[in-house]
Amino acid sequence: MSTETTDVTAAILVIGDEILSGRTKDKNIGTIADYLTAIGIGLREVRIVPDVEAAIVEAVNALRARYTYLFTTGGIGPTHDDITADCVAKAFGVGIDVDPRAKAMLLERHKPEDLNAARLRMARIPDGAALIPNPISKAPGFHLGNVFVMAGVPAIMQAMLDQIGPGLARGAPVLSETILARNLPEGTYATPLAEIAKRHPDLSIGSYPSMTQSGFENRIVVRGQDPAALARGRAEIEALVAELSA
Amino acid sequence: MSTETTDVTAAILVIGDEILSGRTKDKNIGTIADYLTAIGIGLREVRIVPDVEAAIVEAVNALRARYTYLFTTGGIGPTHDDITADCVAKAFGVGIDVDPRAKAMLLERHKPEDLNAARLRMARIPDGAALIPNPISKAPGFHLGNVFVMAGVPAIMQAMLDQIGPGLARGAPVLSETILARNLPEGTYATPLAEIAKRHPDLSIGSYPSMTQSGFENRIVVRGQDPAALARGRAEIEALVAELSA
Numbered sequence: 496m497s498t499e500t501t502d503v504t505a506a507i508l509v510i511g512d513e514i515l516s517g518r519t520k521d522k523n524i525g526t527i528a529d530y531l532t533a534i535g536i537g538l539r540e541v542r543i544v545p546d547v548e549a550a551i552v553e554a555v556n557a558l559r560a561r562y563t564y565l566f567t568t569g570g571i572g573p574t575h576d577d578i579t580a581d582c583v584a585k586a587f588g589v590g591i592d593v594d595p596r597a598k599a600m601l602l603e604r605h606k607p608e609d610l611n612a613a614r615l616r617m618a619r620i621p622d623g624a625a626l627i628p629n630p631i632s633k634a635p636g637f638h639l640g641n642v643f644v645m646a647g648v649p650a651i652m653q654a655m656l657d658q659i660g661p662g663l664a665r666g667a668p669v670l671s672e673t674i675l676a677r678n679l680p681e682g683t684y685a686t687p688l689a690e691i692a693k694r695h696p697d698l699s700i701g702s703y704p705s706m707t708q709s710g711f712e713n714r715i716v717v718r719g720q721d722p723a724a725l726a727r728g729r730a731e732i733e734a735l736v737a738e739l740s741a
Numbered sequence: 742m743s744t745e746t747t748d749v750t751a752a753i754l755v756i757g758d759e760i761l762s763g764r765t766k767d768k769n770i771g772t773i774a775d776y777l778t779a780i781g782i783g784l785r786e787v788r789i790v791p792d793v794e795a796a797i798v799e800a801v802n803a804l805r806a807r808y809t810y811l812f813t814t815g816g817i818g819p820t821h822d823d824i825t826a827d828c829v830a831k832a833f834g835v836g837i838d839v840d841p842r843a844k845a846m847l848l849e850r851h852k853p854e855d856l857n858a859a860r861l862r863m864a865r866i867p868d869g870a871a872l873i874p875n876p877i878s879k880a881p882g883f884h885l886g887n888v889f890v891m892a893g894v895p896a897i898m899q900a901m902l903d904q905i906g907p908g909l910a911r912g913a914p915v916l917s918e919t920i921l922a923r924n925l926p927e928g929t930y931a932t933p934l935a936e937i938a939k940r941h942p943d944l945s946i947g948s949y950p951s952m953t954q955s956g957f958e959n960r961i962v963v964r965g966q967d968p969a970a971l972a973r974g975r976a977e978i979e980a981l982v983a984e985l986s987a
Contacts, residue, residue, distance in 0.1 A: 509787075511947075512945060512947055512964075513947055513962065514770075514774070514787075515774060515783075515784045515785065515786075516774060516778050516784070516915070516917070516964070517771055517774030517776075517777075517778050517784075518917070518949075518962060519949060520771040521770070521771070524760075524767070524789070525763055525766040525767070528760070528761060528762060528763030529763035530763075531763075532762050532763050537761075538761045538762070538763075539761065539790075539791060540761075540788065540789065540790055540791075540796070541755075541760075541761070541787075541788065541789035542786065542787065542788050542789075543770070543786065543787035543788075544785075544786055545785060545786075546947070550785075550786070572927055572931075572948065572950060573927050573928045574927055574934060574935065574947070574948040575931070575934065575935035575938050575946075576938075576946070576947045576948065605928070611928060611929075611931075611932060612932055613927075613928050613931030613932045613935070614928035614931070616931070617928075632957070648950055648952060650952050651952075669762070671762070681818055681819050681820055681859075682819045682851070682855070682857060682860035682863075684859075685818075685819040685820045685821065685859030685860070685862070686857065686858055686859045688821065689821035689859075692821050692822075693821075699758060700821075701757075701758055701759055701792070701820070701822045702818065702820040702822065703759050703764075703765060704818060704894055705894065706877075706894060706896050711878070716759065716764060718762070
């Protein structure tokens with residue numbers, strides 16, 4: 496049972512048929528998850544939806560209402576399947592048009608005569624949004640309300656995340672400790688571990704099996720915001736593992 | 742714009758704090774996406790939620806109502822944070838208890854005296870569910886209504902998927918062709934590509950940029966269920982790329 500106490504929360508919305516078809520394997524979720532955890536923002540939910548207006552609008556509105564921040568990736572390029580900006584405008588009920596600031600950014604990369612209708616689509620920004628500069632290919636993301644709209648290409652997403660990170664509210668960082676339970680099946684420690692978890696409602700304790708060449712190798716992860724509480728939980732778990740391994 | 746016509750649809754629900762914290766990077770979404778695409782099932786949505794009962798129950802009920810199938814991964818081990826089976830029972834409003842068939846499976850691996858309360862948790866199966874055998878560590882998944890509950894460990898998830906696959910309804914497989922648009926920026930072909938997409942509402946056409954050492958390398962993917970329509974779409978896109986590259 497999760498007992499997170501971080502009060503700054505977030506969701507990620509990944510937009511793109513290519514992820515759902517399996518053709519492209521998402522790399523952004525893990526990157527953003529690591530980033531948010533490191534700065535004390537609790538990632539609470541992720542959704543992946545196709546390039547379909549109704550699905551995107553519904554997900555944007557569900558997630559922005561529920562969490563402190565919503566981060567979206569994908570669908571902000573120049574082609575017909577890039578509909579994220581229009582969907583976010585629709586979700587907020589605001590207008591959208593070519594933004595002079597965004598157009599100026601595109602002109603850093605493209606000659607005026609190359610700034611055709613398709614490329615200008617990348618400068619379509621919902622009314623009232625702030626821009627997120629794109630140092631790699633110039634077409635910006637944007638920030639409207641508590642929603643941050645970023646590119647799907649991982650290197651560009653990362654560059655955008657690096658820029659918006661410093662401006663985000665932060666919770667107390669969630670610290671974590673990992674105790675390796677080598678050669679100890681989960682079933683041998685599950686009951687006493689549950690008792691430790693019950694005694695420490697301020698900690699989140701999880702057990703994660705993974706398979707290695709030599710069989711299962713379980714890791715017990717204890718997470719929390721108070722270093723002293725974390726140290727106490729860790730000590731109890733280490734004592735349990737030592738006792739069972741003896 | 743997605744123009745999928747497959748009528749057998751699916752969603753994935755990934756359950757686990759460890760994915761949301763970034764500690765574990767999910768590998769199951771891509772595996773299941775590839776598998777479903779290959780057998781003509783359209784994956785329409787993915788959600789990742791924490792080990793929190795309310796979040797799991799809500800997601801199970803939202804997704805099972807909306808799609809032909811729902812596949813869940815994670816949360817079916819013996820530790821206190823493994824609450825998926827109980828949450829699925831709650832979502833369906835059915836009882837849950839130790840299932841004799843599941844207990845018999847666990848006894849293939851554990852001696853009766855080692856089958857403690859924690860391990861017996863892995864035999865808790867909602868009333869009316871069919872079991873999904875686990876050839877690797879024995880603790881089964883299960884299948885209730887249109888929901889398939891699988892393990893989170895990728896090798897076990899794969900083994901479960903291989904077993905349930907043959908029993909799934911299949912749509913017409915979605916075929917896809919990829920046209921490489923090397924050294925051709927998306928902005929140069931976006932407008933005529935949108936026109937091709939408009940002329941072929943039975944095809945789903947997407948453009949996917951990726952960054953390589955030598956700059957952007959774009960791929961145009963055309964997908965559809967009718968081979969002849971797919972070939973026509975592909976030919977038009979190839980002609981466009983050739984014309985613009987000349």
